Amino acid sequence: MNIIVCVKQVPDTTEIKIDPVKGTLIRDGVPAIMNPDDKGGLELALRLKEQHGATVTVVSMGPPQADVMLREALAMGADRAILISDRKFAGADTLATSYTLAGCIKTLDYDLIIAGRQAIDGDTAQVAPEMAEHLGLPQVTYVVDADITPEGLIVKKENEDCVQTLAVDGKCVLTVLASAFKPRYMTVAGIIDAYNREVEVWSAEKIDVDENLLGLKGSPTKVFRSFPKALKAPGEVHELSDEEAVELIFNRLKEKHII
Amino acid sequence: MNMNDYKDVYVFAEQRNGVIQNVAYELLGKATDLAKELGHQVVAVLLGYGIKDQAQSLVEMGADEVIVIDRPELKDYLTEQYKQAMYQLIMARKPQIVLYGATTIGRDLAPRLACKLHSGLVADCTKLTIELDKEGKKEFYSTRPAFGGNLMATIVCPTSRPQMSTVRPGVMQKLQRDVNRKGIISEFEPVFDEKEFKVRLISTEMNDQKVADISTAKYLVSGGRGVHDAEGFKKLQALADEIGGMVSSSRAMVDAGVMDHAYQVGQTGKTVRPQLYMACGISGAIQHLAGMEESGYIVAINKDKYAPIFSVADLGIVGDLHKIIPMLTERIRREKEQNQ
Numbered sequence: 370m371n372i373i374v375c376v377k378q379v380p381d382t383t384e385i386k387i388d389p390v391k392g393t394l395i396r397d398g399v400p401a402i403m404n405p406d407d408k409g410g411l412e413l414a415l416r417l418k419e420q421h422g423a424t425v426t427v428v429s430m431g432p433p434q435a436d437v438m439l440r441e442a443l444a445m446g447a448d449r450a451i452l453i454s455d456r457k458f459a460g461a462d463t464l465a466t467s468y469t470l471a472g473c474i475k476t477l478d479y480d481l482i483i484a485g486r487q488a489i490d491g492d493t494a495q496v497a498p499e500m501a502e503h504l505g506l507p508q509v510t511y512v513v514d515a516d517i518t519p520e521g522l523i524v525k526k527e528n529e530d531c532v533q534t535l536a537v538d539g540k541c542v543l544t545v546l547a548s549a550f551k552p553r554y555m556t557v558a559g560i561i562d563a564y565n566r567e568v569e570v571w572s573a574e575k576i577d578v579d580e581n582l583l584g585l586k587g588s589p590t591k592v593f594r595s596f597p598k599a600l601k602a603p604g605e606v607h608e609l610s611d612e613e614a615v616e617l618i619f620n621r622l623k624e625k626h627i628i
Numbered sequence: 629m630n631m632n633d634y635k636d637v638y639v640f641a642e643q644r645n646g647v648i649q650n651v652a653y654e655l656l657g658k659a660t661d662l663a664k665e666l667g668h669q670v671v672a673v674l675l676g677y678g679i680k681d682q683a684q685s686l687v688e689m690g691a692d693e694v695i696v697i698d699r700p701e702l703k704d705y706l707t708e709q710y711k712q713a714m715y716q717l718i719m720a721r722k723p724q725i726v727l728y729g730a731t732t733i734g735r736d737l738a739p740r741l742a743c744k745l746h747s748g749l750v751a752d753c754t755k756l757t758i759e760l761d762k763e764g765k766k767e768f769y770s771t772r773p774a775f776g777g778n779l780m781a782t783i784v785c786p787t788s789r790p791q792m793s794t795v796r797p798g799v800m801q802k803l804q805r806d807v808n809r810k811g812i813i814s815e816f817e818p819v820f821d822e823k824e825f826k827v828r829l830i831s832t833e834m835n836d837q838k839v840a841d842i843s844t845a846k847y848l849v850s851g852g853r854g855v856h857d858a859e860g861f862k863k864l865q866a867l868a869d870e871i872g873g874m875v876s877s878s879r880a881m882v883d884a885g886v887m888d889h890a891y892q893v894g895q896t897g898k899t900v901r902p903q904l905y906m907a908c909g910i911s912g913a914i915q916h917l918a919g920m921e922e923s924g925y926i927v928a929i930n931k932d933k934y935a936p937i938f939s940v941a942d943l944g945i946v947g948d949l950h951k952i953i954p955m956l957t958e959r960i961r962r963e964k965e966q967n968q
Contacts (some may be wrong), residue, residue, distance in 0.1 A: 382776030493751035502743035589748035606944035
């Protein structure tokens with residue numbers, strides 16, 4: 370069985386702060402990490418590999434710096450790593466990104482594709498379903514469990530109000546939640562090994578795409594403007610004795626007709 | 629593509645088990661604003677099986693027209709079945725704008741359609757507007773948080789139609805129900821390609837119905853790391869009971885296994901806007917603030933006077949919630965007794 374896992378390198382958004390004077394994002398010193406849901410996807414792939422035997426290939430679209438994240442994937446247990454990297458991909462929205470990934474995956478042998486639910490920088494959750502559409506494959510999103518049984522692939526999908534069990538016939542795309550697949554650590558031997566192996570770097574020529582549909586040119590959405598969220602005027606903050614604090618809250622709730 | 633062929637603001641009216649979801653009504657409220665600006669109609673699309681009799685409810689909540697696709701294949705949400713039906717409808721009717729709830733259904737369906745239609749889709753929007761562009765033409769703008777809520781981005785799709793957005797539940801305002809409102813109710817018959825039905829629903833396990841929906845609460849008493857454990861949450865529950873509210877949680881206490889994910893407020897939890905939000909022992913990560921900052925009145929209690937939660941609080945108390953919350957509960961109880 371061949372499993373492809375799509376991964377993205379992202380800034381750790383929990384570490385991003387806003388410059389209180391300029392109102393801009395402070396991105397200096399923010400670590401770049403493997404997107405958490407994608408790491409959950411890799412973990413699922415590695416579990417399926419252990420249980421059923423599989424070759425796990427990680428694919429990422431991004432700048433050359435993503436090499437370090439792909440080596441982390443190799444150190445966790447992936448067998449092959451491909452970085453699709455080209456200036457022609459710059460400015461891609463979700464549709465152009467999904468088209469690019471699909472163009473790479475089309476050239477590979479696969480039985481199952483796994484991706485994270487969403488990336489913590491963009492939070493769109495659109496790339497994997499759009500990629501599935503480009504590839505003409507079925508999908509199950511928000512996956513919290515998956516297993517290969519004699520009847521085929523059985524997955525659990527977590528919705529707001531229920532958990533569904535679904536059976537998939539043939540190849541498909543799954544998107545998974547990080548919370549359901551706690552990732553393993555890299556081993557020391559794995560890390561050493563990962564730096565002796567090759568991360569393949571593929572340009573636009575190597576994948577099956579129409580170059581007019583890449584990057585900014587292939588993106589129907591455009592960012593019109595971006596801005597830091599308007600901060601609310603700060604309210605009152607008090608350091609009081611417990612008794613005074615209770616009276617103050619009590620009086621405010623009364624003024625607001627809450628009690 | 630002749631862009632002028634595309635007209636009207638469409639809402640995908642999500643239903644689950646035959647019940648139209650709140651987010652559908654919220655979208656009708658927003659669609660009414662957008663349609664007014666454009667001089668268009670509001671059209672709701674209702675997919676399901678045995679759901680025709682619910683179409684009138686969508687009219688009463690703002691739809692000028694409801695298109696019903698009532699087929700056994702659409703009884704439960706499945707990506708391919710819904711995609712085929714919506715795709716055929718969009719090709720036949722050519723809407724300018726299509727809105728979906730940013731739910732596990734809307735966010736599964738909309739990107740499939742966007743790709744098939746080769747049109748732009750904006751995810752998880754919190755603001756939708758019609759504004760004049762540089763050439764003085766009316767343009768549709770979708771605004772959404774990015775970078776974990778650190779940044780807002782306004783996105784346009786100027787050259788493709790339809791323009792589609794998924795919209796975060798709990799953000800847009802519903803209209804008042806008008807039982808006398810009149811609208812057109814029509815039906816659409818898709819032709820299904822069953823060969824493509826590759827995913828089959830085996831079973832559905834509903835979540836515990838006793839789990840309260842925090843997005844409906846008038847008052848929320850919410851706990852974070854400073855609450856420590858389930859014992860700490862009992863103190864918050866006592867206060868919530870006293871004021872007729874509910875308890876909610878930050879992500880930290882969900883990750884720690886103290887609270888269920890259904891109670892989580894924030895970027896990966898629910899968006900809430902109660903009249904009162906009491907943040908107890910919550911430091912206020914930006915991802916949390918994204919889910920509650922629209923609340924009517926925000927009280928924060930935290931030991932750390934530099935906690936970011938104080939930047940959004942109307943009333944901030946630097947103090948120990950484990951003392952203050954039980955004392956406040958008692959104070960309110962006493963007041964009620966005196967008034968009886």
